[in-house]
Amino acid sequence: MLLENTTKRKTENNREYIYRVIKDNIMTLKLKPGECISEVELGNCLNVSRTPIREAIVRLSEEKLIDVFPQKGSFVSKINLGLVEEAVFLRILCEKKLLEIACNDPNSQELIKELEKNIAYQKIIIDFDEDHHKFFDLDNQFHSLIFEYYNKNNIWKSVKRLATHYDRLRLIDALEITNTPKIFEQHIEIIDTIKNKKLDQIDSLVSSHLSKFKDVITKYIEKYPEYFS
Template identity: 45%
Template sequence: MNLLDRLDGESGREYAYRILKNNIMSLELKPGENISETILAQQLNISRTPIREVLMKLKEEHLIEVKPQIGTYVSLIDKNLIEEAFFMRYYLEIEVMKLACKDFPKDKLSELEKCLISQKYISGKTECEIDFHKLDVQFHNIIFSGVKRSEVWKGILRISTHYDRLRLIAETKYSNESTIKQHEKFIETIKNKDIKSVEALVTKHLKEPKKGWDEIFNKDFEYKSYFK
């Protein structure tokens, strides 16, 4: 498990939550992996009470599974939760992009362009998949915040824990070139206020990657055990 320094003013519970969730979402803690309250308390140098509270919170987020008399595990990736998250993300992203085409702040447009430059810089570099994934999330967060829909994006992220773990697996297997080209198109579409192109663009951006999911679900021996 990757451990990070505790932030100033961060409680033991907040620290444990941040570390555990980061490790689950980055697949450092793998789906199906056993979790010990005692070992976590020792690793994080905090008592077991906040650990137990954090595990219950992560259980509510479908990231932890507690099996009575057996143990606590990182949840396997659930295809049904992936589909629910995809449904929410797809339709809301279309509507948000339409809003962005009507009115989008110049400073947010600059943020998008800087984020894209960072994506291009690390694309294809060894062991940068997680960093690219974070930049991808940041890119779309900027769009939502630019039309004053930041809380909507947070809602999408809350329901997307299984979807995003699958996306990270896909990003380790496939090139990011198409993602970068599509992000360029997102910026161009916003600049040109091209509302008519929005639905086709979002459809390609979100549905095209799904073509490789069946292979990951059913044929990739390395990841097959990750799924419910």
């Protein structure tokens, strides 16, 4: 078993370390939907005992990222489209409201500046066909900047906890590069909406931006049928 991001941080105990490593590898698709989770292999790979591994598996099963079947074993949860829809619903509600706040904010210049810096990095990824994992990270950062600017960090964390199935689907989309140019264009539109106080465009823009995966979901189910429940 080859895992990424396995360097233990100074602030982590074994429980935190194992939980983070397993979750990170699930969210980056290094551990693929439906893949068997071997406690023995994880223990050998991370050089830890099986007790904290089991604790991490229980925690991740509660977060719907691992399915535990008695007598069969533990498996990375397949992408559940019902959970994807719930996450999209929540994000649309939150992000519409935040854009309304930004459009009505006379002091949004610093936010616009940070968003434009993020966009500049996104353009580099696109222009030079760089690592699209990085584009996905920048996409997440773009939206988190708006939450953070208006002191909604805890709401963003709650959204991300609910959005694990949605985010794995988004990552597949990013790596396929199907929607990347459109995502980039819509990010520019979001900045323009804030700059020019285009309140009337918020509903359609946010809904389109967060639901664009629906146009290609059939393609992904056909290409990766083992990834979906």
